[in-house]
Amino acid sequence: MKFMMYKAAGNDRLGVVDGDRVIDVAVCDPSLPKSLLALIEAGPGATSRVADAIDNAPPQARKKLSGLLPALPIERPGKFICVGLNYAAHAKEGGHAIPEYPSLFVRWPSSLVAAGEPVICPNCSEQLDYEAELTIVIGKGGRHIAEADALDHVFGYTLFNDVSVRDFQRKSNQWTPGKNFDGTGPLGPVVVTADELPPGASGLRITSRVNGETRQDSNTADMIFSTAKIIAILSQFMTLEAGDVIATGTPSGVAHARTPPAWMKPGDRVEVEVEGIGILSNPVVAES
Numbered sequence: 001m002k003f004m005m006y007k008a009a010g011n012d013r014l015g016v017v018d019g020d021r022v023i024d025v026a027v028c029d030p031s032l033p034k035s036l037l038a039l040i041e042a043g044p045g046a047t048s049r050v051a052d053a054i055d056n057a058p059p060q061a062r063k064k065l066s067g068l069l070p071a072l073p074i075e076r077p078g079k080f081i082c083v084g085l086n087y088a089a090h091a092k093e094g095g096h097a098i099p100e101y102p103s104l105f106v107r108w109p110s111s112l113v114a115a116g117e118p119v120i121c122p123n124c125s126e127q128l129d130y131e132a133e134l135t136i137v138i139g140k141g142g143r144h145i146a147e148a149d150a151l152d153h154v155f156g157y158t159l160f161n162d163v164s165v166r167d168f169q170r171k172s173n174q175w176t177p178g179k180n181f182d183g184t185g186p187l188g189p190v191v192v193t194a195d196e197l198p199p200g201a202s203g204l205r206i207t208s209r210v211n212g213e214t215r216q217d218s219n220t221a222d223m224i225f226s227t228a229k230i231i232a233i234l235s236q237f238m239t240l241e242a243g244d245v246i247a248t249g250t251p252s253g254v255a256h257a258r259t260p261p262a263w264m265k266p267g268d269r270v271e272v273e274v275e276g277i278g279i280l281s282n283p284v285v286a287e288s
Contacts, residue, residue: 001051002278003036003156004190005071006063012071014039016054017190020065027061028053036191037074037243040139040155047193070115070189073158074137079244080107082133082162082179083230086223086249093257102225102233105175107162107247111185118285119163120183121266128184128264128284131162131250132208132216132272134201136227137191141241150231153240156193157201159280160247161186161208161272163264166256186272186282187245197276200227204275206251210268218251220274225249 002017014035015022025032032050033039039046054061084103085091091098113119121128139155163185169178198204201220208216225233230246255262264270266286273279 001047002190002192002196003039003073004188005036005073007069007071012075015063015068016050017065018054018062021062022065022068023054023057024061024063025050025053028057040137041242072112072114073188073191074243074245076109077243077245078241079238080109080112080247081234081244082107082247083225083249084175086225087218087251088222088224089218089252090250090254093252093254098224102230102249104234105179107185108180110182111180113183113186113282115186115189115280115282117186117282118183119161119186119264119270119282120181120287121264121284122165122181123287125165125167126263126265127166127256127261129164129166129255130208130210130215130264130270130272131164131254132206132274133160133162133247133250134204134206134220134274135160135187136230136246136248138231138240138244138246139194139242141239141244143235143239145232145235145240147228147232150228151194151200153231154194154227155242156191157197157274157277158188158191159272159274159277161270161280161282162247162250163270186280188280190278192277201274201276202226204277206275207273208253209271209273210262210264215255215262216251216253218253220248222251223248
């Protein structure tokens, strides 16, 4: 299934995307979880109940997708972990060696924005970069998860644009400042359950576009650390929990590696697309 959270009458509602329509889960069965996080935490049985409920969705439960405002799939993830340098060509274009262990950093919820919401170009920098990323949503938590079992812990996959303020990222060897400006983390709009995609979401085309021009074009099969490997590595030192989000890194073609650098600017529109999941689209605006 393909889930999304959307805004209606001042509230965020859980829906299932069905073609050009979104089926409101609560209208079908008010006893079902009201958010995607609550659904994930409720376990596979709740997802099965949603599938049964939408089979008999009344007409009033069906909303036109094009008329809805997406909300963040998970508004405040317990953990939002990012993997850096996970495509060999991207590591090389940044002057880095191919890593034997993933670079890891975190995103704070205050940096996240929903699909369609503006990416903020900060007043203090012009070095605003895009990064298309396949992103894992954990369904079942655990610690010391074996790589062979790791995919059993995935609820689904979504899209992330790890918009980076490069000069702030490079102020030290810690990337946190450049990765956590307010309004620089577009996420969503949909979460596709793992059963709808190839194992580990491998073999999917991943692209980014700025104003319709393709900037990145790769395949998730080229990730250095696979979905299963990432989960196994992270669970060595932390307990993963249902609803945690893991961005898996970006391919080559980012703005800072171009000559001259192709920084995003106010007025641009940036898109991230992963085959089988969808498109994440956001305008870029100046900080007010």
